[in-house]
Amino acid sequence: MATNTVKGPASYFPSIEAKYGRPIAEWKDLIRRQDGKKHMELVAWLKQEHGLGHGHAKALVADTVRK
Template identity: 45%
Template sequence: MSFQTYLDNAEKQTGITPRGFLDLVAGRNLTKHGEIVAWLKTEHGLGHGHATAIARLATKGPEFVAEHHTGGVLHLDGLAARTGQ
């Protein structure tokens, strides 16, 4: 499963876009990968893989993730923002 697919599936499950998750993590002042994963699993019911993807996005930043995991293309504004979805 691609990194973007993990983000898209987390959005489908929760209704929260990747950018929305970034805002939520920042608002809670969560900075450590493990604490973000635990919070996402507990508060949002995400599985480990989906929570890990969002935690990596939050801790490493969108630019790093785009460069290292998605071939330079990363969609953070949700499925509805993309045409054809």
């Protein structure tokens, strides 16, 4: 039996929504509004301004900027 397991950054999304109380679409919108910031600058911004953990911030940024 095949399972459709989510892999990569998106595998963190249920945890992110549960822990921080915002839907992923809202997080992605916030990230997209940070014009000119590089990957790790966005990660640092999410950690400092929104209290995200490092792994959660990296997952959101990775999935947002590659699409």
